[in-house]
Structures are given as structure tokens and as C-alpha cells.
Amino acid sequence: MAEVHFTDDALTKAKGKVIVLTGGAQGIGGSFVKIAYTAGAHLFVGDWDVEKGEALAASLRADKEASANGGTVTFQRVDVTNYKSQLALFEAAVAAHGHIDTAVPFAAGGEPRGFFEPETLTIESLQAEPTAIRDRLELNVLSVVYFCRIALAYMRNPDPDAAQRAYDAKEPMPKSIVLIASLAGIAQNPGVPIYITSKHAVMGLLRSFAPYAPVRYNVRINAMCPSATNTRMIDSLTESWVAAGLPMNQPEDVARYVLLCATDEQRNGNAIYISGGKGVDIEDGYVKTMPVWMGLQHTIDLQASREFCGLGDGWVETKTSWQEKKE
Numbered sequence: 316m317a318e319v320h321f322t323d324d325a326l327t328k329a330k331g332k333v334i335v336l337t338g339g340a341q342g343i344g345g346s347f348v349k350i351a352y353t354a355g356a357h358l359f360v361g362d363w364d365v366e367k368g369e370a371l372a373a374s375l376r377a378d379k380e381a382s383a384n385g386g387t388v389t390f391q392r393v394d395v396t397n398y399k400s401q402l403a404l405f406e407a408a409v410a411a412h413g414h415i416d417t418a419v420p421f422a423a424g425g426e427p428r429g430f431f432e433p434e435t436l437t438i439e440s441l442q443a444e445p446t447a448i449r450d451r452l453e454l455n456v457l458s459v460v461y462f463c464r465i466a467l468a469y470m471r472n473p474d475p476d477a478a479q480r481a482y483d484a485k486e487p488m489p490k491s492i493v494l495i496a497s498l499a500g501i502a503q504n505p506g507v508p509i510y511i512t513s514k515h516a517v518m519g520l521l522r523s524f525a526p527y528a529p530v531r532y533n534v535r536i537n538a539m540c541p542s543a544t545n546t547r548m549i550d551s552l553t554e555s556w557v558a559a560g561l562p563m564n565q566p567e568d569v570a571r572y573v574l575l576c577a578t579d580e581q582r583n584g585n586a587i588y589i590s591g592g593k594g595v596d597i598e599d600g601y602v603k604t605m606p607v608w609m610g611l612q613h614t615i616d617l618q619a620s621r622e623f624c625g626l627g628d629g630w631v632e633t634k635t636s637w638q639e640k641k642e
């Protein structure tokens with residue numbers, strides 16, 4: 316089991332880093348803002364809750380102790396479902412500092428109810444298009460895909476040959492994306508089909524970019540898979556969860572692991588499951604135990620096929636071919 320431990324080294328390394336994040340007005344993102352600001356990072360925080368976002372930024376600026384390391388925070392109203400709105404957040408960071416070191420898309424929402432429960436899933440109910448489902452997938456999936464694309468463009472090594480050389484030489488990679496998946500990205504979660512679908516999609520991004528982005532762009536990518544974390548998102552669950560004696564994360568537990576992944580210049584491809592404040596990289600176990608759960612021959616064949624496919628060059632459907640099919 317690959318346990319992951321937070322160390323104060325992450326706080327030292329965070330000083331001076333330029334970090335772009337969404338969903339930072341409260342909850343886990345809000346905790347991250349506090350910790351990274353106190354460590355001396357320059358934060359560009361996007362959220363559509365202007366009142367809470369501005370209040371958090373103002374309280375940090377007014378806090379002499381928290382400001383002692385030279386941290387700065389810029390809050391901007393962002394609706395992550397609006398592409399230009401996300402882009403403007405990145406543009407603000409680059410205009411101020413000329414570069415970005417880390418990008419974290421915290422913003423997401425819970426399950427849209429009323430579509431799959433026995434009493435709501437009826438032939439009659441099908442007459443109304445369930446647009447709330449599309450909206451939630453837009454928020455939890457599409458916005459994250461867009462966020463990653465913008466982040467990679469701003470953080471990439473612009474010279475592909477130099478990127479390959481740096482990767483081959485195992486040079487440290489300061490630039491990184493930290494995705495926010497969930498326990499719902501790795502395990503069964505009945506009753507929340509849209510949320511679990513969206514968080515599995517986030518894991519898809521991790522598994523697609525982790526072997527690719529460090530080689531092509533010198534950008535690392537890791538993901539958080541927190542179990543229940545004490546924020547308003549799980550308000551309806553918190554009391555009974557704690558009463559059942561189940562481990563509960565505090566938002567700062569998850570925030571610290573985000574900072575660890577952001578600042579550890581070797582760490583890539585981790586999916587850190589966090590429960591009761593403790594983290595373990597499940598991707599490590601997932602790969603190592605493949606022969607156990609899929610058999611040795613399947614594992615060998617799968618690895619061979621991955622090597623054959625490489626980074627997707629030459630076989631991934633090209634833009635031209637799908638355009639031709641459409642026409």
C-alpha cells in the first residue's frame with residue numbers, strides 16, 4: 316500500500332508559486348486558498364459565489380500572520396460552465412505574473428435529484444428533457460476538460476523536443492494540474508449516478524494525461540479521491556455519517572494533499588484516496604495488483620498493447636477523418 320504523507324516541505328515550496336483555481340470561495344477549495352496563501356503563494360481564485368469569495372480574500376489580506384510570507388490573492392467571478400469566464404481567470408494570472416505553476420479545478424456540484432429514483436423514473440416523466448443532468452455534466456465534466464486544456468496551454472513547455480529531453484533526463488517538473496475526483500471516482504456509489512459518472516470522467520482525464528502531459532508538455536497531473544469531507548456539499552449526510560463512526564475528512568486534510576501534489580516535482584499519476592485525513596495512492600495498487608484481478612496473461616497483453624499504442628501518435632482518429640465521416 317502506497318501511503319502518502321503530507322510534509323511541511325510542501326509549504327516551503329509553495330512560496331511564490333502562481334496558482335489558478337476554481338471553486339475556491341468555500342469548502343475544500345477555500346481551505347486550499349487559506350493554506351497556500353499563508354505559505355506565500357499567489358492565488359487566482361475563480362468562483363461564482365462572489366460574496367463568499369471576496370470575503371475570504373479580504374479576510375486573508377487583513378490577517379497579518381497569514382500574510383507574513385508574501386502571499387497574494389485575486390478573486391474573480393467565474394462561472395466554470397462558461398469557457399471564456401474560465402479563460403479570463405488564467406489570463407489574469409498570466410498578465411500579473413507571466414506564468415502559472417499550478418492549476419486546480421475544485422468547482423463541482425452534487426447529484427441532481429429527481430431523475431432515477433423509482434417514483435420519478437416513469438414513462439410520463441420522459442416527456443420533459445432532463446436538462447439538469449446535462450447541466451451537471453457540464454459543470455462536473457466539461458468545465459474540467461476545458462480547464463485542463465487551458466491550463467496545459469499556459470503551462471506547457473513550448474518546445475516539444477526540449478520537453479522530451481527534459482523528461483528523458485528526469486528533470487524536476489514544477490508545473491502541474493491537480494484534479495479533484497472523489498471516492499465516487501473509484502468505487503461503487505449507488506444513488507448518485509450522475510455524480511459518480513462525472514468523477515469517473517475526472518479519473519479518465521488523469522489516466523489519459525498522466526502518461527502524456529509530462530512527456531509532451533513537462534506538466535504533471537495528479538488527482539484527489541476524497542471520501543466524505545466536512546463541507547456543505549454533504550450537509551445532508553454529515554450527522555449520520557459521524558454517528559455511524561465512519562471516518563470524516565476535514566477540508567484542510569484534502570487541501571494539504573493538493574498542495575503536496577502541486578509542489579512535489581516528481582509526483583505524477585497519483586490518485587490519492589483520502590479517508591479520515593489519511594491518504595493512499597490507489598493508482599499504485601491498481602497497477603501492481605492487475606495480475607490478481609485480471610490474470611497474468613491479460614496483464615501481459617494489456618501492457619504490451621499500451622506500449623504498442625504509445626502516446627497515441629499515428630493511430631488516434633484524426634480531426635480530418637472524423638470531419639470526413641460527418642460530411
Ligand SMILES: NC(=O)c1ccc[n+]([C@@H]2O[C@H](COP(=O)([O-])OP(=O)(O)OC[C@H]3O[C@@H](n4cnc5c(N)ncnc54)[C@H](O)[C@@H]3O)[C@@H](O)[C@H]2O)c1
Binds near residue numbers: 363420
Ligand atoms: N465534500 C465531499 O465530501 C467531497 C468528497 C469528494 C470530492 N469532493 C469534491 O471536492 C470539490 C470541492 O467540493 P466541496 O465539498 O468543497 O464543495 P463546496 O460546495 O463547499 O464548494 C464548491 C465550490 O464550487 C463553486 N461552484 C459551483 N458551481 C460553480 C460554477 N458553475 N462556477 C464557479 N464556481 C462554482 C461553489 O460556489 C463552491 O464555492 C468538488 O469537486 C467535489 O466534487 C467533495
